Amino acid sequence: MRIALLGYGKMGKIIERVAEERGHSIALKVDSKTTTLDFSQTDVAIDFSLPTTAVKNIKAALDHNIPVISGTTGWLSHYDDIVTYCKSKKGAFLYASNFSLGVNIFFEVNRVLASLIANYPDYELNIEEIHHTQKLDAPSGTAISLAEDIIKNSNYKNWTLDEADSNNIKIKAKRIVDVPGTHIINYNSDVDSIEIKHTAHNREGFALGAVIAAEWIADKKGVFNMKDVLNIG
Numbered sequence: 001m002r003i004a005l006l007g008y009g010k011m012g013k014i015i016e017r018v019a020e021e022r023g024h025s026i027a028l029k030v031d032s033k034t035t036t037l038d039f040s041q042t043d044v045a046i047d048f049s050l051p052t053t054a055v056k057n058i059k060a061a062l063d064h065n066i067p068v069i070s071g072t073t074g075w076l077s078h079y080d081d082i083v084t085y086c087k088s089k090k091g092a093f094l095y096a097s098n099f100s101l102g103v104n105i106f107f108e109v110n111r112v113l114a115s116l117i118a119n120y121p122d123y124e125l126n127i128e129e130i131h132h133t134q135k136l137d138a139p140s141g142t143a144i145s146l147a148e149d150i151i152k153n154s155n156y157k158n159w160t161l162d163e164a165d166s167n168n169i170k171i172k173a174k175r176i177v178d179v180p181g182t183h184i185i186n187y188n189s190d191v192d193s194i195e196i197k198h199t200a201h202n203r204e205g206f207a208l209g210a211v212i213a214a215e216w217i218a219d220k221k222g223v224f225n226m227k228d229v230l231n232i233g
Helices: 010-021 054-063 076-088 101-117 141-152 204-217 226-230
Strands: 002-006 025-030 044-047 068-070 092-095 124-131 158-161 168-175 181-188 193-200 222-224
Touching: 002 010, 002 054, 010 025, 010 204, 044 054, 044 204, 054 068, 054 076, 068 204, 076 092, 076 222, 092 204, 092 226, 101 141, 101 181, 101 193, 101 204, 101 226, 124 141, 141 158, 141 168, 141 181, 204 226
Parallel strands: 002 025, 002 044, 044 068, 068 092, 092 222, 124 168, 158 168
Antiparallel strands: 124 181, 181 193
């Protein structure tokens, strides 16, 4: 499989190594200096670019009938537009806030816990996420996904950043040097606490998940997510 890397920063370089270890080749590397996107020798695109360039890069790949895997966060106000664009092009697109196989299992545990505890209002909920200092967006896309899944399975209405509110989920975002990603869900009451936590030890898991998703989507049409790739639910 010939891969276009839309974004060639730290994640792009790790994806390159993981992809080559799995027998694939990198046909195109796109960074801030790239002016022309040539997809002629490409089978699939993996986007880990910037929020300001993700939409343009994704649409360019779809214009050339190239399936796109996107892990860029911070651009999701345009997500519905990309979905519509993908369908109009009869293309293939998959977005995930986190490609780690462990995190996607963690998502499922989070949904189940939220539904179980929804009828017990004595528990106060907060989400804490910790990432490296180079991460541009806060809260993380993963934390937002966790919050949105809780909202769908509970009485919470929305999420807020660093502000306590009985109707909304408080997300605490921390930035510490060289932390790949930690996400903690806390339910606290006067008598006990329930906590679930996922800790990434490095970025290899994110890269591997993205490459696996690219392998999966290569011959498909439509809009997908990691639940489709992992056949969860």
